[in-house]
Amino acid sequence: MKAIRVHRYGGPEVLSYEDVEAELPGAGEVRVRNRAIGLNYIDTYYRTGAYAVPALPFVPGNEGAGEVVSVGEGVTGFAPGDRVAYAATLGAYAEERNVPAHFLVKLPDAIDFDTGAAMMLKGLTAQYLLRRTFRVERGQTILVHAAAGGVGLIACQWAKHLGATVIGTVGSAAKADLARASGCDHVILYREEDFAARVKEITRGEGCDVVYDGVGKATFPASLDCLKPFGMFVSxxxxxxxxxxxxxxxxxxxGSLYATRPTLFTHLARRENVLAMSEDLFGVVASGAVKIEIHARYPLKDAAEAHRLLESRATTGATVLVPQAA
Incomplete structure (x- = not known):
């Protein structure tokens, strides 16, 4: 079968499309034929070596959707032909892969494979940010950096559905339009404006209850200046x-602020959380309150080009990779 492998850390050019040996699922694993694979910024961290991997070479990717091919020893609740989706360990950039059953969920019939692949990691990230890390409630004011990105678009829609006033930062006028269409009440062009000053202006000096920051160095510590006393900074x-x-x-x-650096996989460590968080995500998508917009599709073999565009910040919303066999 075909897969993308990384033999050495580096730029997008290290993503090699090649033949790999298909393996039978081990105990507790499910063999999944990917129909679509999600592209996420975290994939670039693994590719460059910023995040550790068990060994080189490795197959990147943490999110996908497809059909069950076979199940390993001890697996119950899944059978060949089941439609499934996952946000799991490395290995998604492949026509088929083994997924720990712990991270696998059945994909509702109303959700197609592309949407399933595009929503799991980003959508579950939005879920733990908005419902588990800082629980957003009606009447609160929140700031979402990179509001037109994959997580940002989902988080803004969801927060608006929950009744929050949503402020988003973006890098261009086109992204500003997209953010507004996805629930942002106020949009700040961070390349042209002092975002902390604009937040103070928008909130009449009060500040926000929470800042959700997936950008990092470029937005810190100014993000702290956007918070009201006892507010929370979520990196x-x-x-x-x-x-x-x-x-x-x-x-x-x-202002006696709180700061936290959560990760999705800590929240997914317990199987009951995988199921509950996925159910919450599927519910808000099925209701129409959150729409998963897929803005680009690339053949799996073109993963390097998809990474180049992602890192240049030329992308908005979700991008999926499609295996040739899909």
Missing amino acids: FGSASGAIDAFNIGLLAQK
């Missing part, structure tokens, strides 16, 4: 680079 990504070490006393100086 969940480092698209512009990691945040440097800082004096924790800064949180006291800026």
Whole structure:
């Protein structure tokens, strides 16, 4: 079968489309034929070596949707032919892969494979941010950086559905239009405006209840200046680079703030959370409150080009990779 493998860390050019040996599922695993694979910024962290991998070479990718081919020893609840989706361990950039049953969920009939692949990692990230890390409620004001990105578009729609006032930062006028269409009440062009000053202006000096920041170095520590006293800074990504070490006393100086750096896979460590979080996500999508917009599709063999566009910040919304056999 065909897969993308990384033999050495580096730029998009290290993504090699090649033949790999298909393996039978082990105990607790399910063999899945991918029909669509999600592209995520975290994939670039693994490719460059910013995030550790068990060994080289490896198959990148953490999200996909398809059909069950076979099940390993001890697996119950799944059978060949089942429509499934996952946000799981590395290995998604392949025509087929073995997925730990722990991370696998059945895909509702109303959700197609492309949407399933595009929504799992990004949608479950939005779920834990909005419902588990800082529980957004009606009447609150939130700031979402990279509001036109994959997580941002889902989070903005969901937060608006929950009754929050949503402020989003974006890098271009076209992305601003997209963010507004996805629930942002106010949009800040961060390349042209001082976003912290604009947040203060929008909130009449009060600040936000929470800042969701997947950008990292470029938006810190100014994000702290966007918060009201006792507000929460949630750092969940480092698209512009990691945040440097800082004096924790800064949180006291800026209003007794809270700061956290959660990860999706900590939230997914328990099987009951995988099921409950997925059910919450499927429900809000099925209701129409959150729409998963797929803005680009690439053949799996063109993963390197998809990475180039992703890292140039030329993408909006979700991108999926489609195996040739799909």
